[in-house]
Amino acid sequence: MKTILHKAATRGHANHGWLNSYHTFSFAGYYDPARIHFGALRVLNDDTVAAGMGFGTHPHDNMEIISIPLSGDLKHRDSMGNEAIIKQGDIQVMSAGTGISHSEMNANRDKEVKFLQIWVFPNQKNVQPRYDQLAMDESKMKNNFLQVLSPDKNDEGVWIHQNAWFSMGLIEKGNTINYVLKDKNNGVYAFVIEGAVSVNDEVLEKRDGLGITETDAFTVTATDNAKVLLMEVPIK
Missing domain, CATH: 2.60.120.10 (Jelly Rolls)
Structure with missing residues (x-):
């Protein structure tokens, strides 16, 4: 068995005020050639979004995107017409495929939301975009x-x-x-x-x-x- 340890303190970090984000793998302004991905796992971001704030509408394609809220409530809206609230205990997935636009906003104006944003390389390109979520037991x-x-x-x-x-x-x-x-x-x-x-x-x-x-x-x-x-x- 081989292992590679990434201590929490060694992650990339960006604090934009409304967004405090820690990056296990290279992302946005954080780049480490030794930490681009782990196999098909491309992104593991540990995000905290301030009350009433969030990610405005932005595009993705050919990526499997998973969100797991750790506390608070995250409001999702996308170009397929989906609108939903995901909360602690839920898991959400989007297959971006040929292209999708979406926004992720803190649904509350009195508390922050914390969630993991995970990207996985797909094994098929240009699939039909799709959305799903469920409550984990x-x-x-x-x-x-x-x-x-x-x-x-x-x-x-x-x-x-x-x-x-x-x-x-x-x-x-x-x-x-x-x-x-x-x-x-x-x-x-x-x-x-x-x-x-x-x-x-x-x-x-x-x-x-x-x-x-x-x-x-x-x-x-x-x-x-x-x-x-x-x-x-x-x-x-």
């Missing part, structure tokens, strides 16, 4: 990794155009969970949202990330109560 995450995204529209969670699986776990201190990769040729990027864990003895704290390759399974042990996102993606 956090009761199934207790000391377990719940699948929240897959390549199969009939499988559990949302789906994207890529041989990728995302799983979320709420792990109580002292518990160990084994994760078996769905595709042995993939890698996994583990991101600690809250708390602290060790992954095969590699210690990870809040907002740390660990890229894991050349293995078909690994263990995650909570050294404190933890919330962990696993992103299994193609490496080549």
